[in-house]
Amino acid sequence: MEHRIVIVGAGPAALATVAMLAHRSPDALADTTVIDPTGTWLARWRHQLAAQEVDHLRSPVVHHPHPEPYELLRFARDRHDELVRSAGVELPAVGLFDDFCTSLIEQCGVERMVEPTGVVAVDVGVPRGARLTLDTGEQRAAEHVVLCTNPRRAVLPAWSRGGHERRHVDASPEVHRRRSERRLATAGPLDDDPRVRHATTIDLRTDPVPARVVVVGGGLTAAQLALAALRRGALTTLVTRRPLVRRSFDVEPGWIGPRQLRAFEQICDPVERHRRVLEARGGGSVPDRIAGAVVEAATDGLELAEDEGPESVEAAGDRLLVCLRSGRIIETDELWCATGTVPAGTGDPLLGGLAAQHPIPVVGGLPELARDLRWGQTAVHLVGSPTALSLGPAAGILHGQRRGAHQVVESICG
Ligand SMILES: Cc1cc2nc3c(=O)[nH]c(=O)nc-3n(C[C@H](O)[C@H](O)[C@H](O)COP(=O)(O)OP(=O)(O)OC[C@H]3O[C@@H](n4cnc5c(N)ncnc54)[C@H](O)[C@@H]3O)c2cc1C
Structure with missing residues (x-):
């Protein structure tokens, strides 16, 4: 295998995965690569916030890609004026959050890790791993692939x-x-x-x-x-x-901890879990x-x-x-x-390709993944919005991405 781990996408979910690797298994991080056509970290995230003139995040200061929830608060100790108080919690300003992510990228030593190309197909029919086809036509073999592509479509x-x-x-x-x-x-x-x-x-x-x-x-x-x-x-x-x-x-705070999640995790039927996800998000x-x-x-x-x-x-x-x-x-x-946007499901080329090679139930565009967020028994894991049937309605926001990254890194690195 050319790489132990290939992470596809370089948004906050990918950064949470890299940061978790840096924290738990630096050796595995040394044998990891990240692929995103933008060639930089957080390009889509930064674009969306700037294009809509968002000044503060909607999520509390403890939600971010670092494995330690209080790390952003520590980072902000001399910048308290960049936190606004709302509903009893503090929300970070976009600039503060951005500087924090830049510092995290530096700490992990992954500033130049993002390869500027797209992945057009994932072949899981290879023994002990997967083969990626890049938009350059080049192929890459990996022991583990982590898809952090946030496949959604505008409605x-x-x-x-x-x-x-x-x-x-x-x-x-x-x-x-x-x-x-x-x-x-x-x-x-x-x-x-x-x-x-x-x-x-x-x-x-x-x-x-x-x-x-x-x-x-x-x-x-x-x-x-x-x-x-x-x-x-x-x-x-x-x-x-x-x-x-x-x-x-x-997402209501009850979904961030065990209060709602424990009951959600007991539900076997993916259709019912999907219904709960929709109900919890409840429209705009x-x-x-x-x-x-x-x-x-x-x-x-x-x-x-x-x-x-x-x-x-x-x-x-x-x-x-x-x-x-x-x-x-x-x-x-x-x-x-x-x-709004909805899950692209198997309309997404990568998820569609996986579903064709290795069918698993997909409900409302969301795949029913294994416990370790793996696509069936393949070497492909997912982090971010498509993991909502496993992690609940907060899967696609920063908190859920960090939880997903934790589960995937535990599975890959033990
Ligand atoms: C305006 C806005 C504000 C938000 N505010 C908050 C907030 O305050 N708090 C919160 O918790 N959440 C927030 N969210 C929700 C969520 O955190 C963001 O959508 C976040 O960007 C999702 O991160 P991600 O890494 O999963 O996906 P993205 O940031 O969308 O990144 C996915 C990356 O994958 C790459 N990619 C896609 N396909 C391929 C491919 N085939 N090959 C290689 N690379 C590929 C893309 O180029 C992209 O860089 C917000 C969302 C929006 C739109």
Whole structure:
């Protein structure tokens, strides 16, 4: 084998795995390589936070890729002004968290470890290990492969592509008439209309913000994008399908410890475990700090169309017409859909390839992994969001990544 361990991806989940190796088995780390097309650590993570102008993490200061939970707090001892207090815990500023990760990368001596290439296939049909095909066509053999690729896909609701979510049965005849008139005058196909954008494609640092923006979504990303558009002087409407749900964290703290997890781990049926994961994540929510800013902005120019769920959007020349459940129609220049992401499941080339060679149950895009987060009996382990059927709803956030890294490193290194 050319490598003992190959880690695919160089995001926070990969860094948690490398840091765990450095902590528990430096010899194994010496025989490890990391592959990511960006050629750098945390590129996607940094891009997402900067593109959405996130100032503080949503997760507490004890969640990060270092194996020791209090290490970031220690690192911050002279930078306490970069922690904000929320819901009884401290949240690190993005810059502080970033400096901490840079220092962790240096401590582990892995600054130059990331190879700038992508993995296009994983062959598990080889004895005692796996063979990776890189996008250069080159092949690599490894005793263990750890996939930290966070395979998810953006969700654009059908109505945002010109389809209709459901018929608007309650609208008054007058509303129907107005809508029909507008449609006749304006209806145009929306497929691939660049004015309908998913949040993951928006970069507030570089993209010009038009005069009018409708942001759709009830989560933190929607709120942050709406506030950012307003700050740039856009006439901004935030449309949500249900009243804004206030919640401090992505996942309730009970899921971070044994309180919820013990019962979750006793469930044998993966379909039921998937249901619990969905229930626990419970759709978009906004922490108090940001919900407060939205309410304040609503008195200062932000239009908040709460519980108005958009039903359709149509092109009308240089405008878009967004039709709400109430029958109201909003004219806008762009529609930003902060409508989330879902597991890519076997639609992801690497997971799809594994499923074809070595089938295991996959529910809602999440594979049912072995106890050590291994794909069946192969040499491939997973860390991060696809491990939710094993680790619960916090699998994809920093805390779950560290737990996953711990389990995988224990399994590989003993
Ligand atoms: C805006 C935003 C804010 C968030 N804030 C928080 C927070 O405050 N707290 C928290 O706990 N969580 C947060 N999260 C959730 C989660 O922690 C992040 O999504 C995090 O980036 C996931 O880390 P990861 O390493 O699993 O994946 P990623 O950061 O997505 O990294 C995956 C890496 O894999 C690489 N890759 C993909 N495919 C291949 C391939 N075939 N070959 C080689 N490399 C590949 C990619 O280039 C990428 O660099 C946030 C997420 C977002 C989007």
